[in-house]
Amino acid sequence: MTTTPTGTESATARRAVGTAHPRVEGYEKVTGTARYAGEIPFVDLAHGALVLSTVAHGRIVSVDEAGALRMPGVLAVLHHGNAPRIETEYVGFLGAPDPTTAVFQHDRVPTRGWPVALVVAETPEQAAEAAASLEVTYREEPHDTAFRPDHPDAYYPGSTIVGPPVSERGDQSAALAASAFVVDELYETAEMHHSAMEPHAATARWNGGRLEIVDSNQGTVWVASELAKLFSLDLSAIRVRSEHVGGGFGSKGCRAHQVAAVMATTQLRRPVRVVMTRRQTFSLAGHRAPTAQRVRLGADAGGRLLALDHESLNQTATGYEWVEPAALPARTMYNAQAHRTAHRLVRLNVPSPTAMRAPGEAPGSFALESAMDELAERCGIDPVELRVRNDTQVAPGSGKPFTARRLVGCLREGARRFGWEQRTPRSGSTREGRWLIGTGVACASFSARAMPTTAAITAHPDGTYTVHVNAADIGTGARTALTLVAADELGTDTAHVRVRLGDSDLGPAGIAGGSTGTRSWAWAVNLAARELRERLALGADIPPQGITVRSDTTEAVKALGHHERHSFGAQFAEVAVDPDTGEVRVRRMLGVFAAGQIVNPLTARNQLVGGMTWGISMALHEEAVRDARTGGHYSPDLAGYHVAANADVPRVEAYWIDDPDPEDPVGIKGIGEIGTVGAAAAVTNAVWHATGVRQRSLPVRPDRVLAGGAGPTGA
């Protein structure tokens, strides 16, 4: 692993940043003393269990509230007939609120797994039993849950979370006609689920006139502000805490469980906890929409792109528009005189999709980087070389220059470390026993953004410091990273720094999302620490209550220059394919990333390797299967929805090259998502190299490999 000291301007006595540091809360986590939202004790706690619809479309005719109330321990049954009305006409952090979250407001059921009631009881078991036996009758209506590339109801949406749905420049047909080589293929990705190890859990109670939520989320102010709008409360009347979070990946914002818990605690006047079951997370917590992506590439004889057209279709819910921005990578990665990206949607009776780790970039890079690999094959050019030839120093989408684009450096360094030059270009040419062996490459990019954040640091008389920043450590190691950033800027040892986070009373801060968390929070911590250090340098005595300095990066973030800021990376994979059984196993993976200043190499490696593992999982395993007739998921649990197991993740190496962001005081770009981007394509490109057969639909299941026929031994 390479870590190079950076030359950024605030490089005071930099010792901690860039040095491996174990998680500061690691002891608590591995010994089980770190408490998660669903296990924090409350006096007089009642337990709520959500009841989900068993039809995919229709209306609720009746809810047998009385029957449930006769069951042991049952305290209340909330449903559309008795729940308080809440406000849903507002614009929140991700736009209009997901209607799945605004529970029990009407009798309409738009999808199977829609929340229709909450049963509250004295114990979780009583609540679950009463919820399971609650009689709800429906009037069913026809439903459509079958996502398909040629769905007649596909349409162009008005906007996406990342800008206009369509970008277009140049004449596609002319450029394609002028091309020596053309690729025109359809790529498909599956419906995927975040599957955080810790399912969603929230406890709500009223305490001294304030609403308190103990939760597991990716941003306490995010959740607090959504709840404030839904329940028409002042933001200051809500406190949301979320100390330890067992994974989020985009799914842990404001969801049905928090809203239902607030309704129940308001009615019962005692604390109420609502925990989603694993199965419930499949319809209540969002998902990565399946995509069908058509990529057309045209290149001259030397492999230089003349035409690029990337159009993606994804499913969304009937009452909620989520554009999976899969054509986005093309706006960053490769230029062409005719350049087009477009997104379409189709509304189905499915639960609401949402952001999932590397939204857009993960499925989009699979399609684009697969197509680039196919182009390399057709041109007879090495896939690394083809990508180098198509490097660009201005973003194709905006025409703006990059602050830094070290993609070629990543490709060259990755190729060197991976041993790419020993590769035989021909597919199906390497066999070891029953396995066909292949290698593949793909590129990665992810935007580097920052969100306004406030922080406060207190210097105590004993020489220690407390950092207050409303960060969310969702398992990323943010708490540790912020400790290192603060220690360096304060000129003290990390042992003298405590970080308090995960509490909306700490003030506004960016969320753990979009790879912006650590960058946004570190910025504010850095500013406060710098000012505090200057104050302390004056030599004043520290009073018992300490000296506190506050920071707010709102203006600084606004003032960021109008460049294209991205991380880049190159992914390499070696796979083995058994042509008799269709089994695909990854043998090794290697990624090289240019992703800003790396704060903590230990947890950074964790993030990058974890992201690459997600890519393996996306390429080979993850697929939520839906029964078209019932509209429901088939086997929505971790036995049926497979993620990569340890045995699927062999040697995975992550390296980084020097790439500090010149506009960030710590040089950070953010590394939460870049590791996932391109990883699936590296794997599938390697499958092609092993077998000679392109796999354009994910996951690459054994039956798909067998159906494709495989390699030189194929009959």
Add this chain to the structure above:
Amino acid sequence: MREFGYRRASDVAGAVALLDADPEARFLGGGTNLVDLMKTGVERPAQLVDVRALPLDGIEVSESGAARIGATVTNSDLAVHSEIRRRWPALAQAVLAGASGQLRNMATVGGNLLQRTRCGYFADVSGPCNKRVPGSGCPAVEGEHHNHAILDATDHCVSVHPSDMGVALAAFDAVVEYETAAGTGELPLADFYLPVGDTPHLETALPPGALITAVTLPPAPVAAHSRYRKVRERASYAFALGSLTAALEVREGTVADVRLAWGAVASRPWRARAAEEVLLGAPAAAATFAAAADAELAAARPLTHNAWKVTLLRNLTVAVLSELAADATGPAADRAAGPAAGPATGPAGGETR
């Protein structure tokens, strides 16, 4: 989850008596399947009778090469037993191919045989399933059945038995010993599981209230040359898409003895007797292996989306028998799997999901 009672039995007679007294009671072994099913409401016992403390945790292997494996032996203990590994390597391999280390530490031999299908419709109490609610219908026939049965399934149920261990036991002619309030009894594994017919909810021939006490294996020298191969899209912690136990003895290029059983193809571990008939006395060559697989698969009745499993089982059978034949003739000898026995591609009309 229904409230339930819990009793721990200390002797077999007591355990059987407890179950006899309460038709809504269930035996609890490792609980690795039953407890999951209780959480989702598929199983709703009034009482659990924990049999883990019963003195049924021994493995005895006789001089003659027969084995008696106690019903509460854990999968972990079975897999590491030196005589089992020496005389029935495929059995140890099959056990190790199942579940995870933690689950194998809990799961028992008796429970393994009685585990339920992992069909997603069986697990979903909000929908129909003939195995769970007799007469309610089988949604898998027209729905998701990508990994469902290709042999001996009916319109009433197309689910597969999930056991890996059972596939090896089927190949090695295991016999199941049990005890009821009326006394002891035994069932060859071949008769242990009932055909699906129109009663998929009736899974075994065990009398009501019976407690499995042991599984016995007769002497089988051929079993020492055996192998278990499990195909799955994930390298561990996944049920088989198709699996196979094969034992092969080759004398002068001819199959002198053979055992063959398949997993994940039917509602029970599938002893491939038609294939064995083709193999016995035939040349130990790839063409024979393919013909044997085809003979067994002649009875296959795949659905719309699982025809690929026919290809899979054929390829798997040829591949593993070829490996065993090559082992038997030594590494220097020509490998039996020539190009003639190469894998077939997807069967015509075999749509993928």
